Amino acid sequence: MFGTRERFAVVLAAVATLALGDPPRAAETPGANGRPRARDLGVPFEGTPGPLNAITDVAGVEVGHTTIIRGHGKRVPGRGPVRTGVTAIFPRGKESSDYVFAGWFPLNGNGELTGTAWLEESGFLEGPVLLTNTHSVGVVRDAVIAWRVRHGGVDASGYYWSLPVVGETWDGELNDINGFHVRPEHVFRAIEGARSGPVPEGSVGGGTGMICFEFKGGIGTASRRLPAEAGGHTVGVLVQCNCGLRRQLRIAGAPVGLELPKDEPKQSESGSILIVVATDAPLLPHQLERLARRASLGLARLGSVSGNGSGDLFLAFSTANPGASSVSGADGLRMLANERMNPLFEAVVQATEEAIANAMVAADTMTGADGRTVPGLPHEALRGVLRKYGRLDGERR
Amino acid sequence: MFGTRERFAVVLAAVATLALGDPPRAAETPGANGRPRARDLGVPFEGTPGPLNAITDVAGVEVGHTTIIRGHGKRVPGRGPVRTGVTAIFPRGKESSDYVFAGWFPLNGNGELTGTAWLEESGFLEGPVLLTNTHSVGVVRDAVIAWRVRHGGVDASGYYWSLPVVGETWDGELNDINGFHVRPEHVFRAIEGARSGPVPEGSVGGGTGMICFEFKGGIGTASRRLPAEAGGHTVGVLVQCNCGLRRQLRIAGAPVGLELPKDEPKQSESGSILIVVATDAPLLPHQLERLARRASLGLARLGSVSGNGSGDLFLAFSTANPGASSVSGADGLRMLANERMNPLFEAVVQATEEAIANAMVAADTMTGADGRTVPGLPHEALRGVLRKYGRLDGERR
């Protein structure tokens, strides 16, 4: 299976950032891959986003996607159709070997996020976070090690070990997941393609084949920038969204799922959501775990009850305190007072809510294995529901 | 301090259940203490409540309140004014010494819930759950032991120990909390007064002096009954609600807090919420912890971000599997399949959402220490906001 050779087309979705002067206002800009974003449609959100309204508003964060789409028609295990990919997130850019403080929280553990035992024990995220499909976590994990070894440094010594952080959601409805189509090359490409700037959303990278509230889902991102008097920190969120039942979906408080019902609704949730929270606020590991926990509350605003089949695993890191992982110990660490964390909590809840909405707004209808089609969230219909409930931005009563 | 004698008036709020034929439909019935409930006002909720729409819909559960209100005007520590109390919840009624399986979850740990180390280790809740104010947890805890010793059984032997479960939220704005006005007698009365039937809500028991989203808060309850095909189980929730900022408040998705702003809003959240979840579904301890975690998602629907100052501690127990704690071990235990838990998760989220709304709707304006007044949630204004956002039940578009 691993030895099978096939032709395949890799769509490298980590597009280059266009050379821009000042970053445009997020609300006026389509996403990095030309897809609209939720606030473009008039979905109202609280709080103030950063310039890109993306996790990359946190300085240093780089994101790369490898999107793998090939084949159509009947599922033939090992042959396709393939609708999957890999997303890589680097806290300090892929050239840095400096760790970041981190914490994590499992809201519902029907999923995999490797590397968490050491993340929790050490307080550090030592490298990138990779996102992919459920049955490709292993190949991605080992490929991260291979990439580190190739990259030189301590890893190449042979006397150093890595415990990579790789998460997943299940894309088996649209993707031939048991064909194990993700290969080390795809991982290397997502890593090498990681960059700052706008982040492609929707059916890209690890989110390629994902389904969210029975609409097409995938990758979404958003950010919040706190006012100076609240510290001026930035919080960025990136989700790989694959969870929820249609009837549960609420957007901006409006019962969107009930208003846009499905003919044959799913009886039980089987999806998952990965949420990665980045910040430049100087938080210690136990404080970052607190941040990760708040992603739950953002998810809840969409109507999720975090079903039994859902791997709802959340990770938060801080790019502050460079050098904290020096083996000679650290001096001069900064720590935000617990008493000043509330604005960050709000920012996480708000940015999570918006990132999920962005994933759904950006993801277009997709047809995958066995001709199964998952509709994109219809933009005009969404606007109609928001209007009905007095929640359409610019048209509120 | 403990020896000071004063006259005081104890309001025993554990009112007797009126002899009723069939229980009336919850939506038509004011609460047990004559206060209206959220759905009476047209607040729309999902799911189907039990006959009482209260935690006592779970057979066996008994609730008792001791409400302590006395004095007015300037705060004189040790003298009052007093606005506090004690609430007791018995899973199988106060006469039973049979334990229940239980689990707990701290969403934000700025609070106390004694007895959790053993609850988590053993999987059992061994007695009642008591709720009171932050600075009276100790006296309540020891009084529970004293009550058990008096009550006879193994406790009276002298060779048995108890680790009571007592939680708290902080009522120091309205109550002379440093006067330590809760006494063992108040605990005994809440225990002795515990009963099945309708549950008084609002400014009663442990909730007497509490504040919720900058409106008067306190005790609230609600329940859900699953359809037979989903198992027919009942989920009941009781909250002692003391959390949230006005501007965050959402009810039924409508931005109630923004529409009903406060002149001098609080800058930072300092409250807490205790949530107790009861069910008759046969869940094991690790499954009950999953249930407790879902209370977070219900709380989130009200707009909470679980602030740093909040002790958001949630406990869930199951009245199924009597005899599970037999020292000779248990045979014949039942366990709901994980795959069938989703309806319970939804029920917890829905009942938590409604219980908080009920606490706020039931609690009337209160004036306490130093003449400080906290307004009750204005019912007509609430209806107005819901109407504006198309969310008033019976008037939806």
Place this chain on the structure above:
Amino acid sequence: MFGTRERFAVVLAAVATLALGDPPRAAETPGANGRPRARDLGVPFEGTPGPLNAITDVAGVEVGHTTIIRGHGKRVPGRGPVRTGVTAIFPRGKESSDYVFAGWFPLNGNGELTGTAWLEESGFLEGPVLLTNTHSVGVVRDAVIAWRVRHGGVDASGYYWSLPVVGETWDGELNDINGFHVRPEHVFRAIEGARSGPVPEGSVGGGTGMICFEFKGGIGTASRRLPAEAGGHTVGVLVQCNCGLRRQLRIAGAPVGLELPKDEPKQSESGSILIVVATDAPLLPHQLERLARRASLGLARLGSVSGNGSGDLFLAFSTANPGASSVSGADGLRMLANERMNPLFEAVVQATEEAIANAMVAADTMTGADGRTVPGLPHEALRGVLRKYGRLDGERR
């Protein structure tokens, strides 16, 4: 019950430190209350203790005991006999209001340690740690709040809450535990009597009525000082030891329990052990939780399997990083590299092992309720066993 008045004799055990020039070598010094210590008897231990071989070797740490012993003969609940007390441990001395970073670990949760939800959430221990008997946790907890309020500062404002940390083990075999003999005054005295210097051991303070491996137990302490090249840090441990079966007891690897059997051994363990670890090493909260976990491994060296009835709850704090809890946040925090923690781990294991041995060596035979007598560990017999197994210090082969 709380109102009953009786005469009682409080033995204030927090003896003053004798004025000494250089601190004497620990191995040559009887304990603070004149009791011998384990290494005085030739028990071999690894590592190098601090000058006092006590938790107070960590600068700033103060310990106070209130020992309550009165009455003899038949147990009459509420009257005695009384064999109990209170121990107070202040990380930075009782005059400081500066918090310390802290973490905790429950090896077996059949016990109470209040305040842990907030300790874990915030990363801070905000005040003293109090140790007492199981049924007096409540009165001690509320008394700590009362003391703080009396003490002035923010607590006296009425707009501040405390979540005190109080632990317990069960002394009901020797003590009329259901008589609730600990009163607020005892707590105040333990607090006021807290000081640096040698720490009384054995049947004192919270340890007064405790039993350890079926010998008399109680309070014990020890410390380790790391060599300069390992950082020069100090680790201090204090235990309230009430756990274990005779046959399990190993000291310095020798099967002491099997060699000194009991006529009617207990069939099942019902005790507990509290372990408090102090250090001046600059550790963050998640690192302190790692330290607390290592206390398990020290306990294991004595032969414990941490029985079902045992409340084995461990807490670690660091006196480094003063000012870390400033509400304006902290700059200049120091953090020991994870890679340099191994010497601290060893120090915790070693000091825990010795502190337990010290508790047993210091505690003399005691007769309590119903005339029940618990023997002290016989010193010469212990030496005999160690000699037999080639483990007597100074006499090793």
Place this chain on the structure above:
Amino acid sequence: MFGTRERFAVVLAAVATLALGDPPRAAETPGANGRPRARDLGVPFEGTPGPLNAITDVAGVEVGHTTIIRGHGKRVPGRGPVRTGVTAIFPRGKESSDYVFAGWFPLNGNGELTGTAWLEESGFLEGPVLLTNTHSVGVVRDAVIAWRVRHGGVDASGYYWSLPVVGETWDGELNDINGFHVRPEHVFRAIEGARSGPVPEGSVGGGTGMICFEFKGGIGTASRRLPAEAGGHTVGVLVQCNCGLRRQLRIAGAPVGLELPKDEPKQSESGSILIVVATDAPLLPHQLERLARRASLGLARLGSVSGNGSGDLFLAFSTANPGASSVSGADGLRMLANERMNPLFEAVVQATEEAIANAMVAADTMTGADGRTVPGLPHEALRGVLRKYGRLDGERR
């Protein structure tokens, strides 16, 4: 790298159980691969082992090893030398698709154990536990999925996902770990070779290249059978031991490491230990986590302090309660009373202690990458030390 083809020699170590009448007494039998065992040498242990003194004494448990040894001399990444492998443990045999209740505990999280998020959430171990080297966790994980898919059943449907449980320790001193020499075929062979009966120990399977207290380590196993009055249950333990410093090593309480010092001792621990506990006692998931935690106390008896670099991850499962994972829920579950768990706790501690000793006694001197040689624990020298400290079985004073 994954595509490189090389000749290699796989040593399939899962030897067939010899046809035996009554199982011989463990103490008289060399291990399954002809290596002696610790009690053969006179190491004294507490408790009574099962017939095989192995994890396979728990009915249903099957173990298979693939041992990969090839090449000598200088390390050429990708070429070798190779000293590694894979071990597979099936709770109910490889033909069963019935889950087992399970729990886990990370004593020190510098390691990987995939699948724990779901194990902890669901309470079930859904398939085998695989052990390998740190940098091959990924390939082993995905290969388990591939094996399940090949195997048919729900996995082959394409609408089912797996979250395999794979653990690791680091063999990079002896093994070309960055050559990624473990391949799916090795995993399939370990799985297919899994069987009941004696278990090969020492340098086999996942333990092939491991080092323990600076002696050669690897796989070890042991068991305990409780007396009928304590329930008659069996506890089996299997370790993959790669941890510890020489000077720390204690066996049966004797300071073996100090008596058998190394010329150039390591300065800091960098190893790990995986411990798998099996039992037929009817324990629920939260009780199994309690069992897993006790493995810590067995490890401590060897002198370990669980160093920073150690991935000390422990998993426990129960083969009782077949059918508990039925999607229609379970009736008739049995649960051992918490009050009756102490004998199991002792059994885990004792069997863990012996399994580690067995791993060391069975593992012979090995030369690996760059000609580095790790000595086996010298049997006669060990006996000499035990004799010196009065701990040699049959020769005790």
